[in-house]
Amino acid sequence: MSNRLINWFKFASPQSFYPLAGKMIPWFWALAAIFLIVGLYISFFVAPTDATQGEGYRVIFVHVPAAWMSMFLYCVMAGWAGIGLALNTRLSGMMAQAIAPTGALMAFLSLWTGAFWGKPMWGAWWVWDARLTSALILFFLYIGFIALQAAIDDARRADKAGAILALVGVVNVPIIYFSVKWWNTLHQGASVSIMKSPTMATTMLWGMLIMALAFWMYSIAVILTRVRAIILEREAHTEWVKALPEVRGESR
């Protein structure tokens, strides 16, 4: 038991995670490419035209994965933040910091594609729909997290302050979602759901799932690359970084 624990902590140190991440990145890129090709093929050539929404519904093949990833990444970020606070490991804070920009990007993409889906369906670029509104607030939460970390110079303090903010945020996200939904139903806002469409064919669902996998693999690959950069930036003056082959210029 104790042996396993030690092994686990070994990979949790930036020093051993750095080369490990470097080895994993190409694999995740390959997976992302495979899923992306299959997903795009399904979304344009296999999935049939929707009876009510015509071809316009094809936006969901990027909209839904982006929305899922933005929520999922926030939870993962809060998870790393919690681990960082509880166990005081250096890597967790770096992971949380590396996840935030990609999460914000996903939230932005879900807003953008939501607007492009909403324009033909609702006749307006933006409606105060429950999903769109909570996605907007999630985007604000990401921006707040990034801004807080950027404003604090001391990396360790930035990690911990960010961790508390992420944990407070993750408790609030369901409350916000619920409150926005409640608000929306009271005001009889537009609540057309793509997911509950009766014509939702199984091929559409498959397309969405595979595209979501592609987005997921993409996120992992980008986050690992970013965490490698963050590790080097923060540990720049340690011996192990100076001894790295890419720093000594022996390889490449």
Place this chain on the structure above:
Amino acid sequence: MKAVIAIIRRDLLLAMRRKSEVLTALFFFIIVTSLFPLGIGPEPALLKKIAPGILWVAALLATMLGLSRLFAPDHADGTLEQMALSPTPLGLLIAGKITAHWLTTGLPLVLLAPVLGIQFDLDTEALGILVLALLLGTPLLSLIGAIGAALTLGVRGGGVLLSLLVLPLYVPTLIFGAGAVEMVVSGLSAAGHLSLLAALLAVAVFFAPWATTAALRIALE
């Protein structure tokens, strides 16, 4: 418990000495709510419809004004470090400070809101619910705001950052608070909204001082 009361009394006394801060927030509240009719037009039916939202948003912003000063003076003169070292748990002392903040910014807003509600032609029942909703909601604003204030303590550009962190978290309070008044205005029961607001308050009373304390300890390191 004695220490908590002492903290509240001390903060209240300090606020009395520096009346301008409390008054600034209050006048901000009054001016912002009075600007809306000027921007939108004097049509009574429209104003009545948007009154709950305006009053609540103005209350949110007025609470934000004083937040960055919640811990900053104590941090600057070392009082906060003394508090962290004192035998009384820091969380309790922080809860006392948050209470004092509510008493000096939240409570005046609650008392002033009915007067401003009259400007928007709200009837007595709606005014009553407005006061009740603000009574439940403004402590929530102080509690959540305290977390943000602790996180941005001594940070570059803290004031602007604070609003960026805290305002998204205020969304549920705003929705339920303004919603309660709106329900009454449209002739329905506000009980659902008020009980949700109370539930949020109960959760925040337990967790917010704890999170604030954790954030302050990080700032003090």
Place this chain on the structure above:
Amino acid sequence: MNWGSAAEFFAMGGYGLYVWGSFGACALLMILEPILVRRRHKNILRILRRERLADTFDNQP
């Protein structure tokens, strides 16, 4: 197969702007982000290499 010709494919049944607007934005940002992140990694590596070079000069007698 849903499409008779390439033109039909790009028209997306009249929804071309919306479909390509969203797929395009995703493609653009998801190409841009890895490039920026990789540049960040390269940058810090370049700085580290330069510092190391400076160290070796400092240490020469």
